[in-house]
Amino acid sequence: MRLSALVPAALLASVMLVSAPLTATAPDVRDEIIVIVNSHIITKHTFDQAVEQQNAALYREFSGKELDAKLKDAREKTLQGLIDAFLLEDKAAELGSPITDEYVRANIDAIKKENKFASDADLERAIRTSLGISLSDFMRRQKEQATQQFVLQREVFSKVAVEDNELRAYYQDHKDEYRLPTRFRIRELVLAKGATDADLATARAEVSEIQAALKAGKPFEELVKKYSTSPSKDTGGDLGWLNKGLLRPSIEEAAMKLKPEEVSAPIETDKDIYLIQLISMEDAPVKAFAEVKDAILKKLQEPKAQNAIEQYLADLRMRANIRFMVPKDQILKG
Secondary structure, X not given: OOHHHOOOHHHHHHOOOOOOOOOOOOOOOOOOEEEEEOOEEEEHHHHHHHHHHHHHHHHHHOOHHHHHHHHHOHHHHHHHHHHHHHHHHHHHXXXXXXXXXXXXXXXXXXXXXXXXXXXXXXXXXXHHHHHOOOHHHHHHHHHHHHHHHHHHHHHOHHHOOOOHHHHHHHHHHOHHHHEOOOEEEEEEEEEEOOOOHHHHHHHHHHHHHHHHHHHOOOOHHHHHHHHOOOHHHHHOOEEEXXXXXXXXXXXXXXXXXXXXXXXXXXXXXXXXXXXXXXXXXXXXXXOOHHHHHHHHHHHHHHHHHHHHHHHHHHHHHHHOOEEEOOOHHHHHHO
């Protein structure tokens, strides 16, 4: 099982599931227990650390009024996230979760291979730089998130139905989202403008000669081989198929206005003069429905799954043994 097949991370994050802070240590016997969730405990120290880390993340991502709004209910969402994380952990054990230490280790090895890290030490240096945590903490986070995803995928997300006609209707209404770039194929003839006014005058005179030869019926490809200063002269100036956006805007704009076999007016850049001939152009094609069906399914499932996940978590809370050892209002007040 790969994480890409599970619940999208953005959807998981949107229900504010959090785990114990990555810097948490074993609870001190004097540390106040504020909530008991089945057989798990949440201490004041653990909660305060989670709030601190959550607030730091909010400060990195938001500002102004949006930040103020997020901070207003951050304590409540963090507390609920800690509770829900334990509920999902217990549910995963009940379902026989396949998210083992070996599973996480395999994912870590895949990350190392993909990013060409030679050792765990190389990966840990990168993790400490980007996230500020150790490799062991990162692995614990990976396991907790994958476990939560496993439960939600099996219990909720997989049961969110989207009819085929909904998928096709979305495809028809949003085809531009799945349109491939326009492709075109041109030949170029490039003349260097040189360093002096005399060089520029010579280049412009050659352009006039080339245009006269074209009017006389001389093939553009032959003129490219005779006059062009670009390495592409060896292929008759043929640049092959190109997606829109790869060449200078002035050259692309000229190409878009040409008909096949037509040659442009001279296009001057800072160093060169271009003549281009359009060989062929393809209208921007749209990917077939079959190619994008899975992507559309995920897109349409997410808003439906959001409500379903929240209801599922509410049901877990109702059936769980959650005891507030300190009044909730007092915990949230801080």
